[in-house]
Amino acid sequence: MSLQLKDLYDSFREPNTIKALSQQIKKESLKLKEPLYIMEVCGGHTHTIMKYGLKQLLPKNIEFIHGPGCPVCIMPKERIDHAISLANLDDVILLTLGDMIRVPGSKTSLAQERAKGCDIRPLYSPLDAIKIATENPDKKVIFFAIGFETTTPMTASVLKIVEKKKITNLYFHINHVLVPPAVEAIMQSGEAKINAFIGPSHVSVISGAKIYSPLADEYNTPVAVSGFEPVDVMESILMIVKQKNEEQTKVEIQYSRAVTLDGNIKAQEMIAKYMTPRTHFRWRGIGDIESSALVLREEYAQYDAEKVFAEFLSDEPIDDHKLCICGTILKGLAKPSDCKVFGTACTPNTPLGSCMVSSEGACNAYYRFEEI
Amino acid sequence: MKYIQLSHGGGGEETNDLISDLFYKYFNNEILLKAEDAAVLEVENKIAFTTDSFTVSPIFFKGGNIGKLAIAGTVNDLAMMGAKPLYLSSSFIIEEGFSFSELETIVISMRDELAKSGAKIVCGDTKVVPKGSLDQIFINTTGIGELKSTEISAHNIKEGDSILISRDLGRHGATILAAREGIELVSDLGSDCETLWPAVEALVEAKLNVKAFRDATRGGLAAVLNEWAQSSEVCIEINENLLPICDEVKGICEILGFDAYDFANEGTFIIAVAAEDEEKALEVLKRFDFSSNAVCIGTVSSERPKKVILHSPWGSRRYLELPKGELLPRIC
Structure with missing residues (x-):
């Protein structure tokens, strides 16, 4: 019998398992000395929690704080404007991943520019960039690459093919960001009341679970590296509650199906071959964070859209709409429902802030999966 | 040529x-x-x-x-x-x-x-x-x-009515999406595209207390149920584990991050029928190949008027909203 896709998720959505975990969490949580404020770092987890209604299965002394782990949501407007400026250049095809198309920049969005006639294409796989560049030799194809540690190896593998096949019309605008510096920045500010973390499994498949060790040690917070199915998230919460009750603060791997302490060394090497940390990157709502994103290495400057098209791009910071509280939400200091424009002036069709755009954004998840 | x-x-x-x-x-x-x-x-x-x-x-x-x-x-x-x-x-x-x-x-x-x-x-x-x-x-x-009937309208649905679906969800949307994105499947997933009149005619002729029919085209099941909840000012409560979705459609949803209830169908319809006629309506539907797997997926209540509630198999519930944004252009 062959392995089917459903074999990979069916048992992780098994109703009796979810109910049993809910009971166990409720029982264990009676022993908690203080309320638990768990930051789920990744927007994918926010989506799981809201879509599957997991909050309803938890006791009142466990709350979620939605973290900055949505690559679209943390993209500052000046960089979205980069994408828009690049798309408007002559003979350019701009490629990017799904939700980037709708996120508003300072004046317009890629969706609006596409409607006006710019050639902007969403990719399901970054490898499609190779095909598009090869099929359009007279065009300059620019891949606006976004994502955390999870998608970075894919961009690196596209670069590897570009180098090998000597493709000269594919450029990269790198917006790959890193989880640990962002979480560290939120904790350092001292404002957030977070006392536990759920870390995204896919990031640790690449970077390993060890990336959270400094966090657990420095701030005495339990960390569970979790998968994205409801059973995964519930099991991770149980792990965290047990750690708290046993006064432990360690990094635990719930997603043992694919996460190791060290991660995928080969992928890490490939990333390191092509990219290196930027001195700093401005995160939407959080601000400048040192070494929190990647840039192409100097020796690959001929592929770097930020260098090749530098004369058309401005790095002047552009702040959010003054009513938007995405920044405060990303820091875990407010819930989407605390925002004055949530669901009124700001909806998935007319997003004022980035958290409403992507299905991984906290506001979008609250809007789509409104609780009863 | x-x-x-x-x-x-x-x-x-x-x-x-x-x-x-x-x-x-x-x-x-x-x-x-x-x-x-x-x-x-x-x-x-x-x-x-x-x-x-x-x-x-x-x-x-x-x-x-x-x-x-x-x-x-x-x-x-x-x-x-x-x-x-x-x-x-x-x-x-x-x-x-x-x-x-x-x-x-x-x-x-x-x-x-x-x-x-x-x-x-x-x-x-x-x-x-x-x-x-x-x-x-x-x-x-x-x-x-x-x-052939003047009783059919999206405004006629009342508390207590049953909501039926004629077959499994999302085939047309998933088929077009798979073709468009070059997803190759080890299966023969095809569109549900089909003329529904024979089943509708049989339901009308059976003189059942049918309140409304609607084919779940663009916007899928989510759109139909929300339109009905709005038009009839009722709450529609759906059990997620009763929704028929084939493995291929589930798989495409998993890979691309969609939900089957948002996908377009071209030969799948939703029926609101008085509870006492639910069984008879299902019997009629099962006579036709294209609706032989018809099932009841939920009921109408007054819990939250104008809203659709989705119940999960593990006891949580949430609103089922209209699909938003650019799902897929040129689906039909």
Whole structure:
């Protein structure tokens, strides 16, 4: 019998398992000395929690704080404007991943520019960039690459093919960001009341679970590296509650199906071959964070859209709409429902802030999966 | 190889050849063959009237093509009002250079689909536009049907009614998406594209207390249920584990991050029926191949008027909202 896709998720959505975990969490949580404020770092987890209604299965002394782990949501407007400026250049095809198309920049969005006639294409796989560049030799194809540690190896593998096949019309605008510096920045500010973390499994498949060790040690917070199915998230919460009750603060791997302490060394090497940390990157709502994103290495400057098209791009910071509280939400200091424009002036069709755009954004998840 | 040329839409000899070699040949009926400026129709009762344009890409897909869709789509809109589909118009806008044999395949599919409801194409139009002006072929069909029941309306749904679905969800949307994105499946997932009138006719003739029919086309099940909840000012409560979704559709949703209840269907309809007639309605539906797996997926309540609530198998619940944003253009 062959392995089917459903074999990979069916048992992780098994109703009796979810109910049993809910009971166990409720029982264990009676022993908690203080309320638990768990930051789920990744927007994918926010989506799981809201879509599957997991909050309803938890006791009142466990709350979620939605973290900055949505690559679209943390993209500052000046960089979205980069994408828009690049798309408007002559003979350019701009490629990017799904939700980037709708996120508003300072004046317009890629969706609006596409409607006006710019050639902007969403990719399901970054490898499609190779095909598009090869099929359009007279065009300059620019891949606006976004994502955390999870998608970075894919961009690196596209670069590897570009180098090998000597493709000269594919450029990269790198917006790959890193989880640990962002979480560290939120904790350092001292404002957030977070006392536990759920870390995204896919990031640790690449970077390993060890990336959270400094966090657990420095701030005495339990960390569970979790998968994205409801059973995964519930099991991770149980792990965290047990750690708290046993006064432990360690990094635990719930997603043992694919996460190791060290991660995928080969992928890490490939990333390191092509990219290196930027001195700093401005995160939407959080601000400048040192070494929190990647840039192409100097020796690959001929592929770097930020260098090749530098004369058309401005790095002047552009702040959010003054009513938007995405920044405060990303820091875990407010819930989407605390925002004055949530669901009124700001909806998935007319997003004022980035958290409403992507299905991984906290506001979008609250809007789509409104609780009863 | 024969190709459609600009002259085929010019109104002269080539146009006449195209009409007689293709449209008269396959859509053959007395009203059409009279070739007057307009068709003259006789209808006894109140009529239902609808129109739809078809722009699907790719034009040929597993389970159908743009022609089959153009007939089933309009015929189904009539059927959903409890109207027997009678007369259709069909307008073709064709890109110069389109293959004649592909056009013939499309027209034959249209003829075959018409036979399922007995509706006739009684008038039409053909335009050919220069290469690059449109993508291959667009078809508009407009239809008239005779009302067989005046009780069917999205405003009639009441607390206590049952919500049934005629078959599994999301096949058309998933098929088009898979074709468009080049996802190769180790299965024969195809569109559900189908004329629904035979089942609707049987339900109407069975004199059951049916409140509303609606085919779950663009916007899928989520859109139908939200429209009904709004129109009838009721709450519709759905059990997620009762929703029939095949493994292939589930898989495509998993890979691409969609939900099957947002996907378009082209031969799947939702029925609101009084609870006492639920079993009888299911019996009627099960007589037809295309609705042999019909099931009840939920009930109507007054819990949260104008809202649709989705109950998870593990006891949590949330609102099922209308799909938003750019799901997929040119699905039909």
